[in-house]
Amino acid sequence: MVSSTREVDPQSLPAVQLHVIDHPDGQGPALISRSTAAQLGIADGSSRGFLTLASGSDCVLATAVVQDGRVAHGQVAVTAVQQFNLHLGAGISDDFRVFVPPAGEPFELVDVEGEVSQLGKSEEAVDARALTRELLRLHFGLVLALNEACVLEVGARQLLLRITATNTLDAEAQEEAVAYHCYRASAAESLPQSMATVRGSVVLQNARQRPASGPSLSSVRVLTNDGEWFPVKRALLRPCIALTKAVRSEGESVPEVAVDVDTLIFDRVLIFLEALALGRKPPAFGLHLCSQLLAAAQHLGLRALEEYCQERLGECKDRLRFFSFEEVKRLNAAGGCWLILDGMVLDVTRWLPEHPGGSTIIPRQALNLDCSRFFELYHASRESFVYIRQFYHGEIAPEDVDLVPAPEEPASPEFLQQLREFTPWRLQPEVASHLGSRQAAEKA
Numbered sequence: 001m002v003s004s005t006r007e008v009d010p011q012s013l014p015a016v017q018l019h020v021i022d023h024p025d026g027q028g029p030a031l032i033s034r035s036t037a038a039q040l041g042i043a044d045g046s047s048r049g050f051l052t053l054a055s056g057s058d059c060v061l062a063t064a065v066v067q068d069g070r071v072a073h074g075q076v077a078v079t080a081v082q083q084f085n086l087h088l089g090a091g092i093s094d095d096f097r098v099f100v101p102p103a104g105e106p107f108e109l110v111d112v113e114g115e116v117s118q119l120g121k122s123e124e125a126v127d128a129r130a131l132t133r134e135l136l137r138l139h140f141g142l143v144l145a146l147n148e149a150c151v152l153e154v155g156a157r158q159l160l161l162r163i164t165a166t167n168t169l170d171a172e173a174q175e176e177a178v179a180y181h182c183y184r185a186s187a188a189e190s191l192p193q194s195m196a197t198v199r200g201s202v203v204l205q206n207a208r209q210r211p212a213s214g215p216s217l218s219s220v221r222v223l224t225n226d227g228e229w230f231p232v233k234r235a236l237l238r239p240c241i242a243l244t245k246a247v248r249s250e251g252e253s254v255p256e257v258a259v260d261v262d263t264l265i266f267d268r269v270l271i272f273l274e275a276l277a278l279g280r281k282p283p284a285f286g287l288h289l290c291s292q293l294l295a296a297a298q299h300l301g302l303r304a305l306e307e308y309c310q311e312r313l314g315e316c317k318d319r320l321r322f323f324s325f326e327e328v329k330r331l332n333a334a335g336g337c338w339l340i341l342d343g344m345v346l347d348v349t350r351w352l353p354e355h356p357g358g359s360t361i362i363p364r365q366a367l368n369l370d371c372s373r374f375f376e377l378y379h380a381s382r383e384s385f386v387y388i389r390q391f392y393h394g395e396i397a398p399e400d401v402d403l404v405p406a407p408e409e410p411a412s413p414e415f416l417q418q419l420r421e422f423t424p425w426r427l428q429p430e431v432a433s434h435l436g437s438r439q440a441a442e443k444a
């Protein structure tokens with residue numbers, strides 16, 4: 001049985017190029033040789049595993065390790081249905097790796113729906129429970145992919161069962177299971193309640209019929225401002241309080257909501273929401289994205305993302321303060337790289353090796369003076385503005401502003417205006433006097 005607790009990073013397992021051949025039996029799990037299994041990292045002696053395409057696919061191959069020469073080393077024998085699901089035909093090679101369910105995601109094993117048709121001639125009714133018992137006997141613990149077909153012998157009858165649906169959780173459970181993917185179904189204990197539809201002359205008793213399916217109401221259709229749309233699970237969108245109405249709406253059709261966020265940013269919002277829902281740490285989004293993500297978070301009312309971006313952008317109010325010019329010089333003399341830009345005090349010490357203009361020019365030219373003019377001269381784009389907030393620690397104290405040397409040629413008024421428009425979050429001088437009086441009071 002695949003377990004949800006294995007903390008293996010699938011990316012760390014070796015990908016191996018395998019040559020697809022037709023399955024010698026035409027049905028059953030995919031077959032690989034023992035040496036191929038060893039190469040893939042399937043534990044020695046294990047008779048089965050799960051494979052998926054290294055490039056990612058929504059089909060997981062239940063795989064048996066065989067020693068009887070039906071497959072050679074480097075080959076994988078797959079049935080026609082599996083080839084169809086993988087979009088791979090016999091004679092084609094592709095990279096495969098062992099499938100391990102992502103850690104932390106739910107990997108519940110649920111019942112499946114199937115379509116049963118007759119292979120033999122008998123007219124006898126078939127008990128759905130006997131049919132599922134047979135399915136369990138053959139496939140217990142194996143992932144059943146959508147469209148997979150298997151021949152089952154129930155009593156004297158030969159039946160063809162084709163998997164027509166997986167993840168038959170009820171709507172409420174589905175809503176809670178945010179990261180629930182289509183391949184996550186397996187023949188498990190719950191199967192005796194599996195639902196089945198019937199074709200041909202089969203009379204199936206004790207089967208639960210599939211309810212008439214309408215549109216999946218567990219999603220909201222989110223339209224981005226550049227014309228894309230995303231079907232997003234309601235549960236995922238719940239933290240976006242500006243979308244509450246759409247998330248809570250009831251009705252016969254999937255609710256739609258337009259957001260003033262483009263596809264690129266909304267995609268990242270979704271990554272953040274998924275991490276939030278699964279209790280994982282969100283990825284460290286690039287700083288250049290954070291201001292757009294922050295705007296998106298404010299638009300969506302997504303407080304957690306707002307805080308996350310503010311933190312990344314360095315808007316940690318408690319950290320901000322006023323510096324004397326002497327203090328900045330001392331910090332630089334001690335090996336730091338603290339810049340004064342239009343009065344802002346920026347600590348770029350740790351970031352210096354990452355500076356696109358190199359790590360030497362700033363310490364050589366721009367320390368202990370107002371570097372606005374250099375900033376204007378060297379940065380053609382306004383990309384560099386985006387980073388400022390991350391480095392911002394405060395301001396030169398108002399009484400020290402005139403002590404900071406300026407280069408002979410000052411920065412242009414246009415540049416300074418742009419810079420100030422981009423940095424509305426700067427500490428204001430009135431805060432300095434307030435802090436000054438508080439510090440004086442504290443000293444007293």
Ligand code: HEM
Pocket residue numbers: 339346348355356357358361362365366371374375378379380381382383384385387388391
């Ligand atoms: C917070 C401070 C700074 C940040 C965030 C920053 C950021 C950047 C960025 C993003 C670029 C590449 C893109 C662009 O052209 O805008 C760049 C290039 C450059 N920066 Fe900076 N920079 C900073 C300070 C400085 C200072 C003080 C100097 C000079 C004394 C400087 C000199 C350069 C040079 C020479 C380049 C290469 C320009 C080119 O290849 O055309 N930078 N910087």
